[in-house]
Amino acid sequence: MSAAHSTVRSAFDLTATEYDRARRQLVPCFDEFYRAAVAMLDFPREAPLEALDLGAGTGLMAGFVASAFPGARITLIDIAPAMLARAQARLAPVIDRIRIIEADYVQAPLGGPFDAIVSALSIHHLEDPDKRGLFGRIFGALKPGGIFVNADQVAGATPARERRHKDEWIAHARALGVAEDDLAAAIDRMKCDRPATVAAQLRWLQEAGFASVDCAFKAGMFAVFGGYRLS
Numbered sequence: 001m002s003a004a005h006s007t008v009r010s011a012f013d014l015t016a017t018e019y020d021r022a023r024r025q026l027v028p029c030f031d032e033f034y035r036a037a038v039a040m041l042d043f044p045r046e047a048p049l050e051a052l053d054l055g056a057g058t059g060l061m062a063g064f065v066a067s068a069f070p071g072a073r074i075t076l077i078d079i080a081p082a083m084l085a086r087a088q089a090r091l092a093p094v095i096d097r098i099r100i101i102e103a104d105y106v107q108a109p110l111g112g113p114f115d116a117i118v119s120a121l122s123i124h125h126l127e128d129p130d131k132r133g134l135f136g137r138i139f140g141a142l143k144p145g146g147i148f149v150n151a152d153q154v155a156g157a158t159p160a161r162e163r164r165h166k167d168e169w170i171a172h173a174r175a176l177g178v179a180e181d182d183l184a185a186a187i188d189r190m191k192c193d194r195p196a197t198v199a200a201q202l203r204w205l206q207e208a209g210f211a212s213v214d215c216a217f218k219a220g221m222f223a224v225f226g227g228y229r230l231s
């Protein structure tokens with residue numbers, strides 16, 4: 001594991017017990033954001049999906065996928081064991097459909113093939129070459145017809161817009177009543193962030209082989225985008 005990834009692991013292990021508490025303030029568009037990600041999974045509700053959640057954390061995204069698709073079996077990968085311990089507790093009611101793997105997804109085999117690979121608020125921690133490498137490995141881990149959906153924090157198209165998104169995010173979180181120590185902890189964790197623009201990432205997805213790439217949702221620094229492996 002690289003030093004940078006080890007820093008990310010420590011940051012999330014330290015925050016695991018508080019992580020869920022402030023989610024709706026720290027992701028002001030929480031409902032639309034996760035709803036847009038699940039809506040991109042255009043499979044029948046009863047489909048026996050094999051799904052993978054990269055950077056699953058406390059299992060928020062995996063939980064939404066498990067509820068939307070009662071026949072789905074979901075593998076969660078995360079580098080931070082304390083986050084995964086909370087995912088295990090959250091997903092206890094559906095644990096027979098869940099597999100939990102502690103690993104750095106940049107280095108560990110992804111397994112598969114999967115019908116759907118999802119990720120939320122995780123891949124923006126990677127340097128751009130690692131994002132591009134990961135997109136190629138995700139493509140390789142999907143079945144033909146499979147989809148990748150990334151609900152993530154993204155960079156502004158210009159430095160000025162980047163600053164505005166961050167200022168608006170802080171103002172919005174405060175308006176929603178975030179505790180100042182939760183906000184400070186989130187801002188501190190942002191030192192590990194390496195967000196890229198939506199435009200660059202859609203291009204990288206195409207270069208990795210994905211088709212019909214699209215951004216289905218964007219609000220400030222939060223975006224939901226992805227693409228299909230056709231064959």
Ligand SMILES: C[S@@+](CC[C@H](N)C(=O)[O-])C[C@H]1O[C@@H](n2cnc3c(N)ncnc32)[C@H](O)[C@@H]1O
Nearest residue numbers: 012055056057060078079080104105120121122
């Ligand atoms: C902000 S949390 C998001 C958790 C969850 N997906 C959600 O939507 O709440 C980011 C997660 O990505 C994980 N992560 C970051 N880089 C990773 C890597 N290279 N391999 C595995 N997990 C990683 C962190 O440990 C953390 O749990």
